[in-house]
Amino acid sequence: MVAVKDLPEKSSILIDSREIQYFIRKSKRAKHLLLHINCNAALEVVVPFRRKITLKEIEKFLLEKKRWILRNLQKAEEIARKASRRRNFLLFLGREVPIEVIESRRKRAAAMPSIGKLIVKIPIGRKDLAAKAIQRFYKKHASKIITHLARKNACKMNVSFFRISIRSQKTLWGSCSPRKVLSFNWRLIAAPQAVVEYIIVHELAHLKHRNHSKAFWRTVQKYCPDYRKYERWLRKYGDLIKARTDNC
Ligand SMILES: [Zn+2]
Numbered sequence: 444m445v446a447v448k449d450l451p452e453k454s455s456i457l458i459d460s461r462e463i464q465y466f467i468r469k470s471k472r473a474k475h476l477l478l479h480i481n482c483n484a485a486l487e488v489v490v491p492f493r494r495k496i497t498l499k500e501i502e503k504f505l506l507e508k509k510r511w512i513l514r515n516l517q518k519a520e521e522i523a524r525k526a527s528r529r530r531n532f533l534l535f536l537g538r539e540v541p542i543e544v545i546e547s548r549r550k551r552a553a554a555m556p557s558i559g560k561l562i563v564k565i566p567i568g569r570k571d572l573a574a575k576a577i578q579r580f581y582k583k584h585a586s587k588i589i590t591h592l593a594r595k596n597a598c599k600m601n602v603s604f605f606r607i608s609i610r611s612q613k614t615l616w617g618s619c620s621p622r623k624v625l626s627f628n629w630r631l632i633a634a635p636q637a638v639v640e641y642i643i644v645h646e647l648a649h650l651k652h653r654n655h656s657k658a659f660w661r662t663v664q665k666y667c668p669d670y671r672k673y674e675r676w677l678r679k680y681g682d683l684i685k686a687r688t689d690n691c
Contacts, residue, residue, distance in 0.1 A: 484519035537635030554580035585629035
């Protein structure tokens, strides 16, 4: 007889000409042999630690339960396939970046850029936390990129602002307060960079002209000659950007 502690951690068995790998999990609490399919769609046999048991007995048990095993493995594999198909895209600076959602043992969800994609790590079974993590990613990067572009363009235009505020306005892309606080909608970061820069130049131009007079538009045109094209772009795709950033 083999002591339970000497059993291998992993083995495989032929069931209806299909080789099925299984893990052997030793449990102090289990009283009988038990079957379990884990979150990676793999089969586990739970073995009571106290009983003496051989690999032959485990195999006999697996063959007795072959219907249950095949049915439940198929179900689990189907769920895993669907989850991997749920990969979607993030709109970022006008590009579609693939999103890959990965379950991990961490407690909080977090989105992090990787080569050619955005990886969203979520706690096991908490797909609902992915959207919030993506929004945090958007806001953080919107703040960094918009601040950088605002400083660069302010320098060119010879104006100065008090600070940048990143907000969640439903209708506005940007605004400029009398106290020289420039506010921008974080959703803007989904648009191409040229469009983002146009909105920044527009708000910076308000530091010179607090209206939409001819003089104001002349300033905008000086620093952003194609501004009409970007205005059209926002009219055409603005709603799409809002929808895509709200439901990613
Ligand atoms: Zn304006």
